[in-house]
Amino acid sequence: MWDVDYTLLRGGGVAARAWQAAFTEVTGVDWRATPAFGGRTDMDICAEVFEVHGVTDCTPERFFVRYIELVLAAQHEFGEQGALMPGVRDVLTRLGTLPGVVQTLVTGNVPEVAAAKVAAFDLAGAFDAEVGGYGTDDSLRATLVRRSLERAEAKYGERFAPVVIGDTVHDVTAALANGAMAVGVATGSTRMADLVLAGAHAVLPDLSDVEATVRILTHPTAPPATQKRTKDS
Known part of the structure; x- marks a missing residue:
């Protein structure tokens, strides 16, 4: 059972940038604080990000749809920057x-x-x-x-x-x-x-x-x- 980030590969920050962009697009809230991502689940991180930014009208599932779209659009950058x-x-x-x-x-x-x-x-x-x-x-x-x-x-x-x-x-x-x-x-x-x-x-x-x-x-x-x-x- 392989972990991905920093075990198999490093992604060059591509996913983190997509995460921040998707958050602002979906919620309309400016990104203010970056949590510790290492070793945590996206569900856990999402809950913290919503809480820190005071977001109460969005679900992780809705956020993930846009996040995935942005990651897939930039997928080639993993190999270039990671x-x-x-x-x-x-x-x-x-x-x-x-x-x-x-x-x-x-x-x-x-x-x-x-x-x-x-x-x-x-x-x-x-x-x-x-x-x-x-x-x-x-x-x-x-x-x-x-x-x-x-x-x-x-x-x-x-x-x-x-x-x-x-x-x-x-x-x-x-x-x-x-x-x-x-x-x-x-x-x-x-x-x-x-x-x-x-x-x-x-x-x-x-x-x-x-x-x-x-x-x-x-x-x-x-x-x-x-x-x-x-x-x-």
Whole structure:
């Protein structure tokens, strides 16, 4: 279960600019305060932005329609202004050759924005997006992990031992809340030490050591209740 922003890639601020523009267009309110986006769900961020700006006559669903339109219109800018994180393409490719491994996205982004970001770097084929967890599922990130696991097990008819890879403490705590293996990668603003303190089972500076990364992700360390493994999600 891959986080997107600052785990797989950085988007160059394209989505943040679309977010601000969409907010002003939809609500008619000038943008005054930027929340912390890292590791949070779009539903959670939307609630904070509405509250801070005193917006009471708009719904997240209405806002997301325009936000998605603006992101898709600027999708080409992800590749121009952003970048893949070190080792990502090679790790995804290697994992994709292994039997019993299903890769998907568990991200605070709404599904359409997550898809636009990974497609901009030709990564879409690496993931089964149908079984992902997204920012429209719930405001709590832990629920995204649970929803993804439920979708994967329903689709494949198998039990999975989930592995969550992310760059923030939110990714780690969401994994732990679901009995998943938490792998922290310090390619965002969170320090390795803080990912360790949050309880990550493994912490990497980045994914550039492909062999070590694949070895860690395919040999999960999980609590006793989830030790049995048939596939990795």
